[in-house]
Amino acid sequence: MTQTTVQSLRDKPAVRWTALILVALTMFFGYMFVDVLSPLKTQLEETVKWDSTIFGTYGSSEFFINVFCGFLIFAGIILDKMGVRFTAILSGSLMLLGAIIKIYALSEYFNMGGIGFDLLNSASFPASAKLSCIGFALFGCGCEMGGVTVSRAIVKWFQGKEMALAMGIEMAIARLGVFAVFWTSPMISKHFAQKGEMFLSVQAPVIFVGILLAVGLILYIIYGFMDKALEKEQGAEEIEEEEPFKFSDLGKVFGSGMFWIVALLCVLYYSAIFPFQKYATEMLSSNIGLETETAAKIFSMFPLGAMFITPLLGAFLDYKGKGATMLIIGAVLMFACHATFAFFPFNEVSHMAAVTIAITAIVVLGISFSLVPAALWPSVPKIIDNKVLGSAYSAIFFIQNIGLMSVPIIIGRILDVTNPNVAPGEPKNYTTAMIVFAMFGVAAFFLGFVLKIADKKKGFGLELPNKTK
Numbered sequence: 001m002t003q004t005t006v007q008s009l010r011d012k013p014a015v016r017w018t019a020l021i022l023v024a025l026t027m028f029f030g031y032m033f034v035d036v037l038s039p040l041k042t043q044l045e046e047t048v049k050w051d052s053t054i055f056g057t058y059g060s061s062e063f064f065i066n067v068f069c070g071f072l073i074f075a076g077i078i079l080d081k082m083g084v085r086f087t088a089i090l091s092g093s094l095m096l097l098g099a100i101i102k103i104y105a106l107s108e109y110f111n112m113g114g115i116g117f118d119l120l121n122s123a124s125f126p127a128s129a130k131l132s133c134i135g136f137a138l139f140g141c142g143c144e145m146g147g148v149t150v151s152r153a154i155v156k157w158f159q160g161k162e163m164a165l166a167m168g169i170e171m172a173i174a175r176l177g178v179f180a181v182f183w184t185s186p187m188i189s190k191h192f193a194q195k196g197e198m199f200l201s202v203q204a205p206v207i208f209v210g211i212l213l214a215v216g217l218i219l220y221i222i223y224g225f226m227d228k229a230l231e232k233e234q235g236a237e238e239i240e241e242e243e244p245f246k247f248s249d250l251g252k253v254f255g256s257g258m259f260w261i262v263a264l265l266c267v268l269y270y271s272a273i274f275p276f277q278k279y280a281t282e283m284l285s286s287n288i289g290l291e292t293e294t295a296a297k298i299f300s301m302f303p304l305g306a307m308f309i310t311p312l313l314g315a316f317l318d319y320k321g322k323g324a325t326m327l328i329i330g331a332v333l334m335f336a337c338h339a340t341f342a343f344f345p346f347n348e349v350s351h352m353a354a355v356t357i358a359i360t361a362i363v364v365l366g367i368s369f370s371l372v373p374a375a376l377w378p379s380v381p382k383i384i385d386n387k388v389l390g391s392a393y394s395a396i397f398f399i400q401n402i403g404l405m406s407v408p409i410i411i412g413r414i415l416d417v418t419n420p421n422v423a424p425g426e427p428k429n430y431t432t433a434m435i436v437f438a439m440f441g442v443a444a445f446f447l448g449f450v451l452k453i454a455d456k457k458k459g460f461g462l463e464l465p466n467k468t469k
């Protein structure tokens with residue numbers, strides 16, 4: 001007798017990978033938006049008078065609502081209660097709304113006294129920066145909510161299959177967004193600066209990525225149809241993730257010691273990555289004496305390297321394991337890169353040698369940024385009950401966001417204090433700032449060890465492969 005097995009949508013590779021591409025592309029546009037102004041720090045200093053502290057506050061503002069209003073916790077609750085497709089569309093809408101506000105904040109019309117300018121303007125903090133912060137904070141709600149939702153969507157489609165590979169590819173696509181924006185943003189900016197359109201030189205890159213975010217929202221809506229079809233098909237089948245959210249879930253998450261180790265490792269590691277991205281272009285220009293466009297292109301190798309290696313490491317983790325070890329090595333490499341920029345005497349070697357060493361350090365950071373995310377995120381389902389996974393990712397992001405919010409302000413302040421007489425646009429001394437970034441690597445390294453020991457004792461399987469069939 002022959003038996004026919006009915007394939008579910010998630011069993012069809014073409015369908016589940018299409019679902020992945022749809023959600024990942026929106027994150028691609030989101031990550032472009034996150035760093036759209038990062039390569040333009042010097043131009044912002046000259047055009048809209050943002051000093052390093054203001055720029056740092058702007059960088060931090062992405063996380064204001066997530067941290068101060070605990071939005072990320074709500075995001076987890078919304079995700080658990082309303083499901084992936086509602087949350088995806090909500091997050092895409094918030095990202096777009098934030099982008100529109102930021103576009104307005106950087107417009108010539110607004111900065112020449114347009115609606116809301118007088119209300120927001122003050123000598124110490126320009127209106128353009130305040131309104132950009134408001135827009136970026138709303139965008140940040142959407143982007144982080146999107147991140148949690150995408151992780152959840154991947155678990156939904158890929159659990160027991162190529163889950164780490166899928167997460168790795170999703171992150172690789174997001175990294176490609178960072179790479180893309182470090183090329184396009186200075187190019188668009190230069191085009192308008194050469195025409196003497198100074199406001200457009202900082203606003204046009206934001207408009208460009210804002211349009212991409214509108215496309216991203218459409219992709220989330222299309223994903224929503226796929227998600228609905230999957231749910232309809234699964235019907236009354238037991239679906240673990242569909243359990244309604246209960247507040248006691250948060251207690252379960254926060255009560256787990258392993259959760260805290262992972263969350264602290266995450267905040268320490270990422271605090272030396274995303275905030276660094278905001279300053280990297282100016283740091284490279286200052287340390288090596290490069291033009292903004294060239295410095296941004298050198299830095300773009302960081303996400304590019306991470307993009308190629310993350311999926312490979314995801315696949316390695318699926319088939320071979322060694323997640324905790326990967327986290328430790330990633331922390332060491334991150335320290336090595338930041339320490340190089342803190343201590344290497346770039347001005348005492350030839351320009352060629354300085355550029356080569358800078359590129360090598362950036363590539364090393366890229367490898368680190370492949371190892372850690374590829375191992376960290378797929379580890380969460382191993383230490384946390386599936387039923388509270390949405391809340392767990394949100395809680396980790398919440399703790400991570402506290403670091404991502406604080407560090408840019410701290411670095412901005414350090415730069416202003418350690419460069420008291422440096423005129424806008426002039427090279428800055430980045431030594432102290434880079435030492436701070438390097439210290440995060442040291443702390444992450446120790447936590448990686450704690451995690452590995454705890455895993456060995458409790459047997460969560462962080463060093464084991466993911467693939468079950």
Ligand SMILES: NCCCC[C@H](N)C(=O)NCC(=O)O
Binds near residue numbers: 034143270373
């Ligand atoms: N918006 C930029 C920061 C994204 C932080 C996000 N919570 C995250 O950790 N994403 C995972 C990653 O490795 O990019």
